[in-house]
Amino acid sequence: MGDPRAAIAFEWTKIRTVRSSLWSLLLCFLVSVLIALLFGWVLRGAYDDMSAQSKADFDPVGSGFNGLRLGMISLVVFGTLTVTGEYTSGTIRASLAAVPRRGVFYAAKVLTGTAIALAVSVVVVLVTFFTAQTAIGEAHNASITDDGALRAVVGSILYMTLICAFSMGLATVLRTPALTLGILVPLFFMVSEILNNLPGVQKAAQFLPDAAGGIIMRREAQEHMILDAWSGMAVLVAWVVVALAGGYLALRRRDA
Amino acid sequence: MIEVQQLTKRYGSTLAVDGLSFTVDPGRVTGFLGPNGAGKSTTMRAMIGLDRPTSGRVLIDGRSYTDLRYPLREVGALLDAKALHGGRTARAHLLGLARSNRIPDRRVDEVLNTVGLTGAADRRTEGFSLGMAQRLGVACALLGDPPVLLLDEPVNGLDPEGILWIRGLMRQLAEEGRTVFVSSHLMSEMALTAEHLIVIGRGRLLADTSVEQFIARNSRAYILIRTPEPQRMRDVLTDAGVHTDDGPDGTLEAVGTSSEKVGELASRHGVTIHEISPRTASLEEAFMQLTADAADYRAESRSADHG
Numbered sequence: 186m187g188d189p190r191a192a193i194a195f196e197w198t199k200i201r202t203v204r205s206s207l208w209s210l211l212l213c214f215l216v217s218v219l220i221a222l223l224f225g226w227v228l229r230g231a232y233d234d235m236s237a238q239s240k241a242d243f244d245p246v247g248s249g250f251n252g253l254r255l256g257m258i259s260l261v262v263f264g265t266l267t268v269t270g271e272y273t274s275g276t277i278r279a280s281l282a283a284v285p286r287r288g289v290f291y292a293a294k295v296l297t298g299t300a301i302a303l304a305v306s307v308v309v310v311l312v313t314f315f316t317a318q319t320a321i322g323e324a325h326n327a328s329i330t331d332d333g334a335l336r337a338v339v340g341s342i343l344y345m346t347l348i349c350a351f352s353m354g355l356a357t358v359l360r361t362p363a364l365t366l367g368i369l370v371p372l373f374f375m376v377s378e379i380l381n382n383l384p385g386v387q388k389a390a391q392f393l394p395d396a397a398g399g400i401i402m403r404r405e406a407q408e409h410m411i412l413d414a415w416s417g418m419a420v421l422v423a424w425v426v427v428a429l430a431g432g433y434l435a436l437r438r439r440d441a
Numbered sequence: 442m443i444e445v446q447q448l449t450k451r452y453g454s455t456l457a458v459d460g461l462s463f464t465v466d467p468g469r470v471t472g473f474l475g476p477n478g479a480g481k482s483t484t485m486r487a488m489i490g491l492d493r494p495t496s497g498r499v500l501i502d503g504r505s506y507t508d509l510r511y512p513l514r515e516v517g518a519l520l521d522a523k524a525l526h527g528g529r530t531a532r533a534h535l536l537g538l539a540r541s542n543r544i545p546d547r548r549v550d551e552v553l554n555t556v557g558l559t560g561a562a563d564r565r566t567e568g569f570s571l572g573m574a575q576r577l578g579v580a581c582a583l584l585g586d587p588p589v590l591l592l593d594e595p596v597n598g599l600d601p602e603g604i605l606w607i608r609g610l611m612r613q614l615a616e617e618g619r620t621v622f623v624s625s626h627l628m629s630e631m632a633l634t635a636e637h638l639i640v641i642g643r644g645r646l647l648a649d650t651s652v653e654q655f656i657a658r659n660s661r662a663y664i665l666i667r668t669p670e671p672q673r674m675r676d677v678l679t680d681a682g683v684h685t686d687d688g689p690d691g692t693l694e695a696v697g698t699s700s701e702k703v704g705e706l707a708s709r710h711g712v713t714i715h716e717i718s719p720r721t722a723s724l725e726e727a728f729m730q731l732t733a734d735a736a737d738y739r740a741e742s743r744s745a746d747h748g
């Protein structure tokens with residue numbers, strides 16, 4: 186029972202009628218592209234001064250995607266607020282009264298949010314890629330037809346989309362934006378970065394959701410890595426499945 | 442028709458609703474009366490599947506709410522009017538709900554007009570007063586043109602004009618043959634709007650009766666007696682077979698008798714009297730009395746359980 190398509194129309198209407206969702210998506214685009222532009226220019230100027238080793242290791246694709254990690258914060262905020270907004274405002278009761286099948290409600294919300302994240306990621310990643318490569322300049326940049334470049338583009342789109350889905354699952358479990366963002370933002374943008382540079386825990390840290398999924402953004406995997414591009418993506422998918430299942434179980438059991 | 446069957450809801454150690462059973466019939470306003478904390482909101486949340494009953498169930502025209510494909514077209518509920526996303530406009534809030542149940546978009550403007558919010562339709566709800574939020578809540582309830590309406594304390598926060606409006610609206614909806622179930626913690630409010638009453642206290646059913654009957658049965662009449670010799674007066678009345686209760690400030694309250702009889706007895710026995718007057722307890726007092734009795738009963742049965 187229930188009408189999943191109507192439930193999706195409901196979620197879509199709710200998302201497009203609050204400004205915070207629109208702003209977070211716009212911010213994702215701006216941050217990613219501007220940083221790509223900046224990095225590209227800096228790299229274009231700095232390339233000639235780099236050591237021979239650095240020149241050999243230079244990965245124009247991965248370097249161009251540096252801004253995506255920051256832009257992704259906005260997608261995490263988008264996914265989180267889409268879920269927690271219902272709880273902090275109390276509209277969850279009106280929503281569940283309208284769509285009383287919790288599974289239908291949840292699936293519609295996650296699908297709608299993820300589909301929007303996918304659409305935004307496609308635009309953001311493509312624009313970021315071409316902006317960065319243009320800024321780096323013909324001499325040292327990558328073309329989309331280069332070995333691994335297309336994989337990095339497709340992979341980055343998947344990566345950003347899945348991180349947003351992960352955020353929605355966790356947000357459903359935790360229900361408050363303070364708690365959800367308080368965990369995700371430091372985890373994705375500090376803890377994971379630090380742990381991945383500590384020799385002792387590097388091996389384990391690469392299994393963190395953002396680290397595992399992010400491997401695909403680089404042309405080549407680094408030496409200490411157990412995971413490669415697609416096995417890393419599989420690890421991220423596993424995290425997403427766990428987070429979404431946790432969200433479902435929490436939503437199904439709880440009183441609204 | 443709404444059927445509540447042996448509904449029990451427990452939150453941790455709090456028993457909010459305790460084996461509650463009643464039915465709500467269409468075509469009239471049924472008041473759901475009980476003091477704060479009696480379990481009214483909990484019962485109404487259980488009716489629309491928001492809170493899972495610990496045991497028991499609620500059926501709407503024979504079906505569980507969660508089995509309804511388009512529930513907003515069957516049941517309209519106003520629970521917590523302030524539960525709005527402040528960043529969304531009134532119109533957008535209604536539009537989403539309409540889309541969720543395949544209700545035509547034009548209904549949004551219709552209900553905004555019905556509740557008098559057309560002028561504020563495109564304002565974000567963060568600036569809404571409680572009265573405006575309450576009106577928007579009523580608009581949400583009416584959106585699907587449902588045959589059943591559940592309104593939890595709809596009068597809260599409304600100005601006098603709004604209160605008159607919602608009373609009239611509820612009566613009109615009932616006259617159209619709908620089931621209108623409205624809660625309040627004020628007996629006086631119920632006396633003005635409801636035809637039938639479900640009264641609960643501490644999660645239990647206390648009365649399921651017409652408002653008329655409830656008033657007749659519960660508005661206690663008594664004779665107030667002010668005397669400097671209360672003990673003698675009491676003895677005289679008791680000997681004459683008249684029951685007395687203690688009133689405030691050392692007064693006596695004689696039940697089931699008349700001023701004439703009390704006056705004659707006093708004069709025959711030479712008791713000094715300062716005042717004898719017939720009194721009727723107000724509805725609110727009657728209601729307090731009823732729910733207080735329930736509380737006493739509960740306290741007694743609990744100490745009996747543990748003693």
Ligand SMILES: Nc1ncnc2c1ncn2[C@@H]1O[C@H](COP(=O)(O)OP(=O)(O)O)[C@@H](O)[C@H]1O
Pocket residue numbers: 452455456457475476477478479480481482483484
């Ligand atoms: N979500 C909840 N968690 C814990 N206790 C609750 C919850 N909701 C209600 N209660 C408790 O259940 C009892 C009934 O509350 P409620 O249904 O709101 O009463 P009413 O609406 O009649 O004032 C109260 O003691 C209240 O504190």
Ligand SMILES: [Mg+2]
Pocket residue numbers: 478481482483593594
């Ligand atoms: Mg209440």
